[in-house]
Amino acid sequence: MFNSLLEQLHQNIKAQGGLPVALPEGLAQCEGSKGKSIISSWLWKVPGFRRWRVTRLDAGDNLQVLNSVAYPDYTNEQPILGIDLLWFGKTSKLVAVLDFQPLIQDQAYFERYLEGLKSLRNHFPEFNQEEMMRSFDPHKYFSPWLLFCRGGKHEANLLISQVFPAFLDSYLVLKEISIPTPLKIHPSEVKQLQISYDQYSAERDPAHGLFTSYFGQKWSDRFLKEFLFPASGRCKSSIEVDQNKSA
Numbered sequence: 427m428f429n430s431l432l433e434q435l436h437q438n439i440k441a442q443g444g445l446p447v448a449l450p451e452g453l454a455q456c457e458g459s460k461g462k463s464i465i466s467s468w469l470w471k472v473p474g475f476r477r478w479r480v481t482r483l484d485a486g487d488n489l490q491v492l493n494s495v496a497y498p499d500y501t502n503e504q505p506i507l508g509i510d511l512l513w514f515g516k517t518s519k520l521v522a523v524l525d526f527q528p529l530i531q532d533q534a535y536f537e538r539y540l541e542g543l544k545s546l547r548n549h550f551p552e553f554n555q556e557e558m559m560r561s562f563d564p565h566k567y568f569s570p571w572l573l574f575c576r577g578g579k580h581e582a583n584l585l586i587s588q589v590f591p592a593f594l595d596s597y598l599v600l601k602e603i604s605i606p607t608p609l610k611i612h613p614s615e616v617k618q619l620q621i622s623y624d625q626y627s628a629e630r631d632p633a634h635g636l637f638t639s640y641f642g643q644k645w646s647d648r649f650l651k652e653f654l655f656p657a658s659g660r661c662k663s664s665i666e667v668d669q670n671k672s673a
């Protein structure tokens with residue numbers, strides 16, 4: 427379902443000078459025990475970003491996932507890119523969340539970085555659902571204009587043909603906004619806020635149960651701590667690697 431979006435994402439990453447980074451042993455790919463699911467991940471170092479990760483889960487008609495998070499350099503206070511797309515083929519159900527995840531909840535910061543997202547949300551009312559978040563707090567690392575959709579085939583087609591490309595383009599221009607204007611947030615604080623994002627997300631991520639059911643507890647724990655949210659505090663070596671890279 428999301429193959430063309432994965433392709434688009436990787437093409438954009440490469441066009442910006444992104445270089446692949448090796449994943450920790452055993453985490454780049456894992457096959458489910460019943461052989462009907464496979465999860466593949468990629469890690470990129472892109473100029474302006476200290477870490478950009480991408481994951482695809484292919485469990486056939488049961489579930490297709492595309493998930494990606496881009497962490498800007500600590501010297502760039504712009505929001506984190508957050509993408510979480512799920513397609514349940516058997517029931518034709520889409521869950522799509524796309525956001526410029528703000529480091530702080532501040533009006534001036536929103537005005538500087540979220541205008542593009544706000545106009546997308548006005549343009550695509552299907553992705554304008556007021557979601558009752560069960561796992562996450564909508565006021566922590568989510569923007570007031572996050573694109574959220576629970577829908578079906580029509581919304582999935584709209585996502586693929588229009589929403590995703592427009593969203594990605596709109597995020598990629600943020601770097602240009604951030605560079606010429608004076609920063610509101612000091613790099614040491616950006617770093618702390620990005621670390622807290624990982625800690626918060628590792629605690630709340632509703633995907634852990636899903637990973638465990640497909641790939642077992644041991645692999646899923648490692649995947650969460652070492653790849654999805656390495657700064658969550660339980661995998662110090664990965665944080666050090668990130669810090670060294672951005673130094």
Ligand code: BLA
Binds near residue numbers: 633
């Ligand atoms: C919801 N995300 C979900 C759900 C699952 C995943 C299973 C619950 C589905 C449902 O509510 O019906 C799946 N999450 C994943 C997977 C990965 C993951 C497979 O991290 C990793 C590969 N989630 C993110 C990011 C954002 C995000 C970056 O990973 C931000 C854009 C948001 N996911 C998000 C939100 C919900 C969700 C807001 C609804 C959860 C809620 O109700 O609080």
